[in-house]
Amino acid sequence: MSDANLHICVQPAAEATIAAIATPPGPGGIGIIRISGSRALPILTALFTPKCNTRQLRSHRLYYGWIKNPLSGQPIDEVMAVFMRAPKTYTREDIVEIQCHGSYLVLQDILGQIITLGATLAEPGEFTKRAFLNGRIDLTQAEAVIELLQAKTREGLGLAMSQLQGHLGLIVNSIRAALMSLRAVIEVAIDFPDDDVEIINAEEMGAKLERDIISPLRGLIKSAGQGKIFRDGISVIILGRPNVGKSSLLNALLREERAIVTPIPGTTRDTIEELLDMKGMPVRIIDTAGIRDDAEEVEEIGILRARKKLAEADLVLLMVDGTQPPAPADTILYESVGDKKILLVVNKSDLDGHSLSLFEAAFPGVPKVAVSAKTHEGIADLENGLFALVTGGSSWDPGYSCVPNVRQKASLEKALTAARGVEQGLRADLPPDLLAIELQSALDHLADITGETTTEDILDLIFDQFCIGK
Numbered sequence: 001m002s003d004a005n006l007h008i009c010v011q012p013a014a015e016a017t018i019a020a021i022a023t024p025p026g027p028g029g030i031g032i033i034r035i036s037g038s039r040a041l042p043i044l045t046a047l048f049t050p051k052c053n054t055r056q057l058r059s060h061r062l063y064y065g066w067i068k069n070p071l072s073g074q075p076i077d078e079v080m081a082v083f084m085r086a087p088k089t090y091t092r093e094d095i096v097e098i099q100c101h102g103s104y105l106v107l108q109d110i111l112g113q114i115i116t117l118g119a120t121l122a123e124p125g126e127f128t129k130r131a132f133l134n135g136r137i138d139l140t141q142a143e144a145v146i147e148l149l150q151a152k153t154r155e156g157l158g159l160a161m162s163q164l165q166g167h168l169g170l171i172v173n174s175i176r177a178a179l180m181s182l183r184a185v186i187e188v189a190i191d192f193p194d195d196d197v198e199i200i201n202a203e204e205m206g207a208k209l210e211r212d213i214i215s216p217l218r219g220l221i222k223s224a225g226q227g228k229i230f231r232d233g234i235s236v237i238i239l240g241r242p243n244v245g246k247s248s249l250l251n252a253l254l255r256e257e258r259a260i261v262t263p264i265p266g267t268t269r270d271t272i273e274e275l276l277d278m279k280g281m282p283v284r285i286i287d288t289a290g291i292r293d294d295a296e297e298v299e300e301i302g303i304l305r306a307r308k309k310l311a312e313a314d315l316v317l318l319m320v321d322g323t324q325p326p327a328p329a330d331t332i333l334y335e336s337v338g339d340k341k342i343l344l345v346v347n348k349s350d351l352d353g354h355s356l357s358l359f360e361a362a363f364p365g366v367p368k369v370a371v372s373a374k375t376h377e378g379i380a381d382l383e384n385g386l387f388a389l390v391t392g393g394s395s396w397d398p399g400y401s402c403v404p405n406v407r408q409k410a411s412l413e414k415a416l417t418a419a420r421g422v423e424q425g426l427r428a429d430l431p432p433d434l435l436a437i438e439l440q441s442a443l444d445h446l447a448d449i450t451g452e453t454t455t456e457d458i459l460d461l462i463f464d465q466f467c468i469g470k
């Protein structure tokens with residue numbers, strides 16, 4: 001190709017053609033570079049020599065060939081390349097994907113050529129942001145993409161998938177449609193204030209408000225609470241006096257010898273954190289230094305760390321040695337936990353002299369479970385007990401539900417408050433223009449969820465969570 005064909009095009013930011021490496025850093029079987037925007041095809045044409053000698057690349061077809069330096073003609077890599085013409089693409093713009101060998105250097109070289117030919121480096125999440133701005137997906141689906149990428153368990157993935165299919169957007173839009181039909185009636189009442197006919201039938205409107213708006217909003221808010229634990233997971237801390245078996249329990253839960261276990265009290269000096277999948281719930285489990293008064297210096301620091309971690313934990317596994325009678329130190333620890341959820345783990349059930357009933361008497365009403373961290377007896381009971389404590393024993397099936405995230409839940413709550421305002425206004429016979437204000441506020445908060453009125457700041461916050469190339 002001659003130099004004359006290599007004109008570099010500088011485009012305004014909104015229309016800029018963007019490019020990024022879409023696969024994670026590090027060597028891999030293949031690496032993918034993605035380009036989106038009006039210059040995607042000219043850039044590919046300048047770099048790519050297909051084996052089949054075609055003049056024009058057809059859309060949505062995968063071609064085999066070589067990426068070459070457009071100036072020197074020097075081959076850079078043997079690749080598969082695809083051009084996808086807008087609008088049937090991820091961003092609704094023209095897209096090119098180049099599958100090359102998964103070498104960081106090759107990927108960097110090709111990306112460098114693409115930038116030279118006029119593309120800009122994509123920001124994190126910019127491809128998905130364009131999909132949203134170009135109307136292919138709503139904001140709930142864009143957020144689902146982040147969740148899908150970050151899901152830690154199958155259940156978390158199920159939630160993300162359901163949201164990616166747009167289920168939440170559909171429900172929110174049906175609530176909005178109901179609000180709009182109420183607003184239409186109220187607007188008629190505003191326009192004809194002296195009409196003899198009663199336009200607003202408070203009872204009928206109240207019933208519709210409850211059935212089509214308030215009740216589904218409540219349902220969504222409730223499932224947000226339940227879903228949070230499957231999406232974001234929980235943090236569980238193992239606390240107890242030295243030598244009760246905390247590290248052994250960590251190992252038993254992880255099913256690997258992660259932490260050092262010895263008969264010497266004060267073995268664990270630092271906190272140890274690991275992530276595990278407990279019945280679909282991502283659980284960050286934290287083993288801590290055994291807490292005692294006469295600890296030496298390093299151990300003392302570990303104990304301070306344990307106390308700090310306690311503040312962040314959602315649930316405490318308070319571990320005791322079931323072969324020893326309850327000690328005042330156990331009670332002091334129990335009291336230090338405050339109002340956090342707690343499960344008393346009475347360990348060493350494999351040994352003679354183990355007694356659950358002694359602890360029943362000392363800690364009445366506290367959920368407890370007998371286990372042997374050594375033989376793994378009772379570990380399943382512990383997992384069930386922990387799960388029940390966290391979920392409140394609900395038999396909710398996360399995989400198929402519509403579960404709003406924290407941001408969406410906050411908007412749903414504001415919409416619910418506004419909808420309740422309308423309900424109260426109807427009962428108090430407020431003038432229609434005041435009802436209209438509350439109704440509009442509910443509509444605005446719902447529009448925030450799907451992204452119709454979301455501010456640039458919030459969009460930035462959302463898309464900043466993405467990785468580059470997505």
Ligand SMILES: Nc1nc2c(ncn2[C@@H]2O[C@H](COP(=O)(O)OP(=O)(O)OP(=O)(O)O)[C@@H](O)[C@H]2O)c(=O)[nH]1
Nearest residue numbers: 242243244245246247248266267268290348373374
């Ligand atoms: N028989 C029996 N021994 C156990 C059990 N759990 C732990 N042990 C033993 O108790 C000792 C202490 O276990 P660790 O898991 O290190 O206890 P820890 O609470 O982490 O102790 P520190 O880190 O020192 O606070 C080790 O000798 C373990 O083998 C159990 O369920 N049964």
Ligand SMILES: [Mg+2]
Nearest residue numbers: 246247267268
């Ligand atoms: Mg330990």
